[in-house]
Amino acid sequence: MNRFLALEVKRIIHSKRFLGVIFIGGFLAVVQYFTVGFKQRFPLINWSGIGVRYPQPWYEYWMGGEWYSLFSYTFYMIFPLLATATIGDTLVSDRTSGYLRHMFILGERKQYYKARFISAFFSGGIVIIIPLLLNMLLCAVTCPSVYPQAATGTAPIFTSSMWSSLYFSHPLIYTFLYLLVDFVYGGLFASFSVAIGIATRNRFLPLVFPFITYLFSFTVFSAVGLYKYAPFNFLSPSQRVFDISFLVIVIEAVLILVPTVLLFVWGAKKDETL
Amino acid sequence: MIRFTEFFTQIKRDVHNSFFLNRYKYLLTVIMFLLFCLYFDMNYNSMVNLGLIENKASFGDVILFVFSGMKEHISNPSIKFEIPITWLSCQLFITYLVGDYISRDMTTYGHQYIMRATHKSYWLIGKVIYCIFTVFCFYLVGYATIWLYTLAFKSPSLFLNYDVCGCLSLIDVSVLNISDYIVGVIVLPIFTSVVLAVAQTILTLWLKPIYSIICVIAYVCASAYYFSYFLIGNYSMILRSKKIVEEGMSINAKYIDPVAALIIDGLLVIILFFIGILMTRKYDYIEKA
Numbered sequence: 001m002n003r004f005l006a007l008e009v010k011r012i013i014h015s016k017r018f019l020g021v022i023f024i025g026g027f028l029a030v031v032q033y034f035t036v037g038f039k040q041r042f043p044l045i046n047w048s049g050i051g052v053r054y055p056q057p058w059y060e061y062w063m064g065g066e067w068y069s070l071f072s073y074t075f076y077m078i079f080p081l082l083a084t085a086t087i088g089d090t091l092v093s094d095r096t097s098g099y100l101r102h103m104f105i106l107g108e109r110k111q112y113y114k115a116r117f118i119s120a121f122f123s124g125g126i127v128i129i130i131p132l133l134l135n136m137l138l139c140a141v142t143c144p145s146v147y148p149q150a151a152t153g154t155a156p157i158f159t160s161s162m163w164s165s166l167y168f169s170h171p172l173i174y175t176f177l178y179l180l181v182d183f184v185y186g187g188l189f190a191s192f193s194v195a196i197g198i199a200t201r202n203r204f205l206p207l208v209f210p211f212i213t214y215l216f217s218f219t220v221f222s223a224v225g226l227y228k229y230a231p232f233n234f235l236s237p238s239q240r241v242f243d244i245s246f247l248v249i250v251i252e253a254v255l256i257l258v259p260t261v262l263l264f265v266w267g268a269k270k271d272e273t274l
Numbered sequence: 275m276i277r278f279t280e281f282f283t284q285i286k287r288d289v290h291n292s293f294f295l296n297r298y299k300y301l302l303t304v305i306m307f308l309l310f311c312l313y314f315d316m317n318y319n320s321m322v323n324l325g326l327i328e329n330k331a332s333f334g335d336v337i338l339f340v341f342s343g344m345k346e347h348i349s350n351p352s353i354k355f356e357i358p359i360t361w362l363s364c365q366l367f368i369t370y371l372v373g374d375y376i377s378r379d380m381t382t383y384g385h386q387y388i389m390r391a392t393h394k395s396y397w398l399i400g401k402v403i404y405c406i407f408t409v410f411c412f413y414l415v416g417y418a419t420i421w422l423y424t425l426a427f428k429s430p431s432l433f434l435n436y437d438v439c440g441c442l443s444l445i446d447v448s449v450l451n452i453s454d455y456i457v458g459v460i461v462l463p464i465f466t467s468v469v470l471a472v473a474q475t476i477l478t479l480w481l482k483p484i485y486s487i488i489c490v491i492a493y494v495c496a497s498a499y500y501f502s503y504f505l506i507g508n509y510s511m512i513l514r515s516k517k518i519v520e521e522g523m524s525i526n527a528k529y530i531d532p533v534a535a536l537i538i539d540g541l542l543v544i545i546l547f548f549i550g551i552l553m554t555r556k557y558d559y560i561e562k563a
Contacts, residue, residue, distance in 0.1 A: 017482075020485065061351070066351070067354045068350065068355050070355065070499040073355050073495055074496075077495060081487065154351065208370055215366055218363075219359055222313065222359045223313035240354065
């Protein structure tokens, strides 16, 4: 499996699509910084004649920490597309081109599919995390890192929000925990798209199916008033709606993971490529 | 010389594909519009319970609710940027319907056609017609779904109720006449979606389909955020049209003139088509295949 993993990782790192997707995410991150974060770099300016105000920390206006800019909205809207774009259709194209046959000659099918799952998971997570980290670093080097204050009314997190006490006492830990959530979901979307590729011969379907599911879940949960269940609302560290629950995040991750694993197991057993 | 047989064979094939290839996606369209009806119902019932609405909602009210869009967004850190889910889902789902048809066609049957055809432009016209028919089918399925819902649970007429539209769509329908309604709610959303679909198709000649979808989604989100004639998503939101904005009595209010929007949409389709012609002339089909 290590051999397969090394091959897949090398393929991903050297692929133009991996760089292209990171470029798109990075572009959104940089533009968000210059339109939002950059304006906050002089925090102690006299404010409305009242005097010096408490500086707004970068936790409240980095790309994941705010909910009012176009670029933050767009990033979380195209989240599944970014995760799946690198690797989503590679299994279908490998099967068509005959690459899969060569791989199965080199080792066991099970080991190959395991390696594909792991490489897909990490590639999906990395393409999501890199733009967020870039934006976070840009904001952190130019803007204050003071504790957010609930009394200022500028923080997007409220007392009823998930991990609110952590946000106000240890905001950096909160941010990194949420980055981990985004990494896991990015990885799950990417693995799910590769898993779809096991069951179909259409190259386009694995790329967009996670996005369509994401969009449909947003529509369904909005239609019935259960906003906190839509991944679009809970993936952003700014928590776009109230009463988001970590249990919901875990359950929905498991709901993506289970069919993904089942499809990979089924593919490993039933693949008749050779 | 135009070869009519060759031309109509290509068009017939693309029209057939716009129905046949997307037949399961139209089922998803039905589900999506049923969800919109459920969303409308949830909001309608809460307003009825508050005593703000007395009339029974009509087909016209639901259509207006689904396609009204949003007022001009004022960027403010204390205001969360939200795009109405009904408007956004329609625009994004069409990107899925259009999909990678041109890219797939170019490497399969279309590749053979282009190599042998007298006029390569026939092939591209076929793709534009595919976009038009796909968008029309999407909206037709959507309207039919909403009409059936209103037939079963509400009133299936096109009559706009003042209280329903005022509370749910935030529109004073007394300023609208029938032509404003048809242009603003039916013609412009369809026409704008066609332009976006054609733009996505032409973009796919240059980029991979996934990148063209990302570009269109980003453009649609930007249209909701910024008010500009350059962002044509604004044209499909009746809440940003001239009569509705002027009714709000703000002197410096910005609005979309529906006539100008129609003209710009028409010009854009033509411009995009000619860009596509130029790109197909320089395209190396053999290497790409």
